[in-house]
Amino acid sequence: MKDYHFSTVLPQHARVSIQEILKKYLVLEEEEISLYDAKNRFVAEDYKAIHTSPPTDVAAMDGYAVMAEETFDAYDTNPKYLENFKTVQTGESIDNFNAVIPFEDVQVEGGKIKIFQSYYPRQNVRSQGEDIKEGEMIIKKGEFLTFFDKVYLKAGGWLNVKVYKMPKVAFLPTGDELVDRIEKAGQLVEFNSVIFSELLYQYGFEISIFKPVANDLNVLKETLKKLLDEFDIVFVNAGSSKGDKDLTSEAIQSLGKVIVHGIAIKPGKPTVIGEINGKLVMGLPGFPVSMFFVLKEIFLKAFFDAYLLNPKEKTVMAVLERRVGSDVGAEEYIRVQVENKDGKNHARVLKRGASVISSLIRADGYIVVPINVDVVEEGSLVKVKMI
Ligand SMILES: Nc1nc2c(c(=O)[nH]1)N[C@H]1C(S)=C(S)[C@@H](COP(=O)(O)OP(=O)(O)OC[C@H]3O[C@@H](n4cnc5c(N)ncnc54)[C@H](O)[C@@H]3O)O[C@H]1N2
Numbered sequence: 001m002k003d004y005h006f007s008t009v010l011p012q013h014a015r016v017s018i019q020e021i022l023k024k025y026l027v028l029e030e031e032e033i034s035l036y037d038a039k040n041r042f043v044a045e046d047y048k049a050i051h052t053s054p055p056t057d058v059a060a061m062d063g064y065a066v067m068a069e070e071t072f073d074a075y076d077t078n079p080k081y082l083e084n085f086k087t088v089q090t091g092e093s094i095d096n097f098n099a100v101i102p103f104e105d106v107q108v109e110g111g112k113i114k115i116f117q118s119y120y121p122r123q124n125v126r127s128q129g130e131d132i133k134e135g136e137m138i139i140k141k142g143e144f145l146t147f148f149d150k151v152y153l154k155a156g157g158w159l160n161v162k163v164y165k166m167p168k169v170a171f172l173p174t175g176d177e178l179v180d181r182i183e184k185a186g187q188l189v190e191f192n193s194v195i196f197s198e199l200l201y202q203y204g205f206e207i208s209i210f211k212p213v214a215n216d217l218n219v220l221k222e223t224l225k226k227l228l229d230e231f232d233i234v235f236v237n238a239g240s241s242k243g244d245k246d247l248t249s250e251a252i253q254s255l256g257k258v259i260v261h262g263i264a265i266k267p268g269k270p271t272v273i274g275e276i277n278g279k280l281v282m283g284l285p286g287f288p289v290s291m292f293f294v295l296k297e298i299f300l301k302a303f304f305d306a307y308l309l310n311p312k313e314k315t316v317m318a319v320l321e322r323r324v325g326s327d328v329g330a331e332e333y334i335r336v337q338v339e340n341k342d343g344k345n346h347a348r349v350l351k352r353g354a355s356v357i358s359s360l361i362r363a364d365g366y367i368v369v370p371i372n373v374d375v376v377e378e379g380s381l382v383k384v385k386m387i
């Protein structure tokens with residue numbers, strides 16, 4: 001008889017199971033690419049600045065480099081003539097001078113400049129090393145390369161960067177009802193693939209999306225075998241719970257081994273973690289919100305920890321606008337909107353249904369309610385993970 005019950009494992013247990021499988025076969029290769037091509041990547045080395053930027057004190061305006069001290073007694077009613085100056089363009093070295101007077105503030109008279117006010121030392125000057133100093137750490141091995149990390153790398157002398165090649169992953173939706181456009185009763189639109197590809201693309205995974213396969217054990221097994229020849233990790237979507245047509249764990253078990261079926265998280269409980277020919281195969285729940293959280297909180301977290309990657313995810317602290325009850329026995333992910341009022345962030349709790357994508361679309365982030373907590377009181381300060 002079919003077993004309809006789950007024995008769930010703790011979320012950390014699930015992550016460790018994923019890591020144990022990955023570490024046995026998946027090594028992240030490195031490649032050196034142009035900074036301009038390094039989109040959504042993690043660096044594979046520490047990077048320190050090769051040179052100082054700017055390399056010397058430079059003019060911040062077109063004008064005359066002068067000694068500020070020589071201008072101290074100049075006023076509009078008491079103009080002064082200077083002989084000791086250097087004509088400079090913005091970005092040019094000011095040599096041993098220490099201030100720059102813009103062209104428009106002076107009159108040139110017979111090789112001298114006539115000034116009408118005083119200037120303070122370093123006025124209109126960009127200091128040596130203001131942006132970055134030689135030897136300064138720009139980014140550490142394993143860190144996610146952001147927009148401004150790349151600007152710093154270029155300023156610090158780097159044109160190419162060594163990054164990790166991310167795994168080739170396949171997404172296989174399952175379900176007879178799934179179509180791209182509804183044409184008759186009983187059909188539903190397949191859109192989880194969009195959630196999958198957008199989320200994993202953010203971290204540079206090589207993603208392939210496949211057409212939905214029918215709920216047929218043999219078709220599923222054959223497709224899985226083929227995908228495993230080509231991809232590093234295969235994600236089967238839906239059919240992960242215990243309905244009569246939920247075949248994911250059966251297919252994995254018949255080709256390899258189911259390591260975990262059921263995680264103490266909400267949403268996302270009916271998740272499968274399996275191994276076939278040494279490779280990781282995951283069965284993700286069909287509900288879109290559940291799938292999103294399993295990917296984010298279980299798979300990606302396990303993956304980043306396994307390969308010592310730091311995705312630099314943003315969190316904000318916020319005041320919870322209303323009391324939130326939660327099941328003891330499941331780590332729960334509560335979607336919230338964050339609004340700044342009177343200089344304080346407020347977290348407004350959104351609908352919880354795992355099948356409603358609107359709760360994700362409207363969310364700015366989510367809070368994690370630990371497994372042993374049954375209530376988070378109104379007014380509590382909570383950490384919101386931004387999405
Ligand atoms: N008897 C039980 N039933 C269910 C349980 C349970 O513990 N016992 N768990 C529920 C929970 S929690 C979840 S989550 C879902 C997970 O379901 P499955 O992974 O088995 O997925 P399906 O039943 O095949 O599909 C659920 C739902 O999602 C739609 N879907 C599936 N794939 C896609 C896709 N690629 N794009 C868009 N929508 C998709 C599918 O049409 C279904 O409507 O199970 C509960 N049931």
Ligand code: MOO
Pocket residue numbers: 265266267268269270285287290291354355
């Ligand atoms: O685990 Mo289901 O994902 O709670 O909705």
